[in-house]
Amino acid sequence: MKHILFITLSVFCIALLTACGGQTNETKNTVEKNVIQNDKGETTNMDNLSPLNNTREQYKMKSDMAKLDFSEIDLEVSFGEQKEYEAEINYDNSGFIGGQVDDEINNEHLRGKAAFDSIYTKVKNVTISKDTNKRDVIDQILKSFDLPADYIQFDLEIILNDGTELEYLDLK
Structure with missing residues (x-):
């Protein structure tokens, strides 16, 4: 019984860590996507372009x-x-x-x-x-x-x- 509980808990922890790890990368990519650089090297925050x-x-x-x-x-x-x-x-x-x-x-x-x-x-x-x-x-x-x-x-x-x-x- 302890063996099944240990395996189930391990799988749950791995799934939880995987989900949290993906969220951090997604947030970072979103922030990076919202900043653009034009051909003159000037940066603009795209969040400020929304109405x-x-x-x-x-x-x-x-x-x-x-x-x-x-x-x-x-x-x-x-x-x-x-x-x-x-x-x-x-x-x-x-x-x-x-x-x-x-x-x-x-x-x-x-x-x-x-x-x-x-x-x-x-x-x-x-x-x-x-x-x-x-x-x-x-x-x-x-x-x-x-x-x-x-x-x-x-x-x-x-x-x-x-x-x-x-x-x-x-x-x-």
Whole structure:
């Protein structure tokens, strides 16, 4: 009887150790899969690319956006030497708000709430309406984002709170 109990207990322990050992490797692989490296050697945490679904954060971001003249912004500014600055705040298909910043000038790449916060602090004092002069819009955006005026291409797309879509494109 002791012999059967010993064999059964041994098999159970081996199965338990095998199951636990596999879980550790799976967790490690998941973490490694969520970090990518681009061809320039920059790393991005893929977890930050998923839509923000934290209700409290979403409420705060939507509340902040309601204070602005617009509900979405997409900015792309190209400079010489293949440098670009891109920033956007938008809503995904499920209604979650998020942000993205790809700043090749300062080598800063943000996603999600960090990107939203970065962009919001820059645009909270920007005033844009249907009647705002194109040059005034460009000057406001360049100043608020602390970007040089020697751009090659300036492209700004915004959606005003009333749903009006505006685009400002300037090539030098």
